[in-house]
Amino acid sequence: MQDSLSINASAPLPRTFYERNTVRVAKELLGKVLVRRLGPMRLEGIIVETEAYRGRDDAASHAYRGPTKRNQVMFGEPGHAYVYFTYGMHYCLNVTTEPTGQPGAVLIRAAQPIKGIAEMMSRRRMRHVKDLANGPAKVTQAFAVNKALDGHDLTSGRKLYVAEPSHPEPCNITIGTRIGIKAGAEKPWRFFVRGNPFVSKR
DNA sequence: CTAAAGATGTCCT
DNA sequence: GGACATCTTTAGA
Secondary structure (H helix, E strand, O other), X not given: OOOHHHOOOOOEOOHHHHOOOHHHHHHHOOOOEEEEEEOOEEEEEXXXXXXXXXXXXXXXXXXXXXXXXXXXXXXXXXXXXXXXXXXXXXXXXEEEOOOOOOOOEEEXXXXXXXXXXXXXXXXXXXXXXXXXXXXXXXXXXXOOOOHHHOOOEOOOOOOEEEEOOOOOOOOOEEEEOOOOOOOOOXXXXXXXXXXXXXXXXX
């Protein structure tokens, strides 16, 4: 029996959620809540845009050519954060997928801020809420995510995790092609909430 | 060891 | 629409 008052909205998604097909996880992450705990502070945002990156069958993936020091977490246990540094100044946040030993990750491209907005504003120095997390490197900046969280267990409920929203809303999911890549650019592995103003620009 | 590209953001015209 | 900042990672000599 499900009593709504007993639902802990901030409980992290279980590992079984991540231990599945990467494309499917990418799609189902839309509408979930990204939670960052900074001491007493809590930053939250609804995930509105994701991209799936797989392994040997995906030339755009970091895991395409096999494991390296950077991408090793993609090959590890599902439900961990994969954070990498790029363009000499930006971090990108992914969550690992697929059973242990099989590479896969979902890039969190955009989020709709719902809690800790003042803190995000000061971190980002932006005027509009829309600009806080409407891009992969903007998400990491707003949510204070960096290399220190690479490999972090998202089921631990500490520091960083993803949870079910307390008030789920139906959303129209749209499929598109991934952004900012050359190889594998034709694969329809980008998912976003149609009409949501917090999605990154196209 | 060296070189080249990169799952981007911001500011400029 | 385009330049540019800035440096890690990876591949190849």
